[in-house]
Amino acid sequence: MTAYMEITHEHKLPNxxxxxxxxxxxxxxxxxxxxxxxxxxxxxxxxxxQQFEGYPGITHGxxxxxxxxxxxxxxxxxxxxxxxxxxxxxxxxxxxxxPVGQPLRITGRAxxxxxxxxxxxxxxxxxxxxLLAEGQALLVALPPEDMQSGDLDELGWGVCPDE
Numbered sequence: 001m002t003a004y005m006e007i008t009h010e011h012k013l014p015n016x017x018x019x020x021x022x023x024x025x026x027x028x029x030x031x032x033x034x035x036x037x038x039x040x041x042x043x044x045x046x047x048x049x050q051q052f053e054g055y056p057g058i059t060h061g062x063x064x065x066x067x068x069x070x071x072x073x074x075x076x077x078x079x080x081x082x083x084x085x086x087x088x089x090x091x092x093x094x095x096x097x098x099p100v101g102q103p104l105r106i107t108g109r110a111x112x113x114x115x116x117x118x119x120x121x122x123x124x125x126x127x128x129x130x131l132l133a134e135g136q137a138l139l140v141a142l143p144p145e146d147m148q149s150g151d152l153d154e155l156g157w158g159v160c161p162d163e
Contacts, residue, residue, distance in 0.1 A: 005107065007043045011036040013077055021070035030063070032070050032106070036078040041109040042071060048100045059098040064124065068092055068135030071108035071122035076139065085118060085139040092135045102127050116141050 013034045017025040022032050030052070034044040046067070054060035069087050076083050098104065108122040117140055124133040 005037075005043065005105075007035055007045065007105070008037055009035050013042065013074055021066055030066065030070075032067065034071065034074045034106070034108070039109075040075075040078055041107060042074045042078060043105065043107045044071075046104050046106055047102060048098065048104065050100050053100045055097075057097075057100060059100050061092075061094060064094060064098050064133050065090065065092050065135070067106060067124060068122045068133060069137070071106050072120040072135060072137040073139065075108045075110045075120045076113065076118055084142040086142055087137050088117070088140045089138040090135055091137070092133065094133050096126070096130065096132045098124055098132045099126065104132070105129075111136070 013036055015022045015024050015031075015033065017023055018029075020026060020029045022034075023029045024031055030046075032044060032046055034042045037043050048059045048063065052060055052063040054063075069090050072090070073085055073087060076085050104127070105125040106122065107125070108120055111119040111121055117138060119136065119138055121134065121136045123131060123135075126132050
């Protein structure tokens with residue numbers, strides 16, 4: 001497990017314009033932002049808005065899974081910023097309720113890299129550093145032919161400004 005850590009904000013990972021998880025122009029999305037860390041992991045801070053509540057005061061489990069999914073997919077962008085991977089399998093474990101409206105710390109790190117497939121884990125920590133949720137994923141490299149265009153700007157991918 002990756003411990004609750006201070007975040008180095010030196011290298012922001014790219015965001016897209018419209019992705020549900022990281023799209024800065026997606027008005028209904030999460031707008032997650034991650035930073036590459038010196039140890040090769042990724043980390044970000046996030047406060048879940050009330051619109052993503054399930055039970056009162058608690059983040060909907062599907063949103064928790066989406067946050068973990070985004071974190072695991074980011075870890076292989078640290079070494080190779082054009083390496084896109086999608087989640088083939090995500091296993092989540094909700095240890096405690098993830099609150100809405102409170103600052104969270106999200107971390108992700110690589111476990112194994114086999115080239116076409118890889119494994120990673122992610123964690124969500126509460127404001128006091130307590131582990132609230134964790135996930136492990138099997139990731140699969142996006143085949144080059146699945147890229148509609150080789151132009152990442154045309155695809156809406158880049159370091160987009162925070163709102």
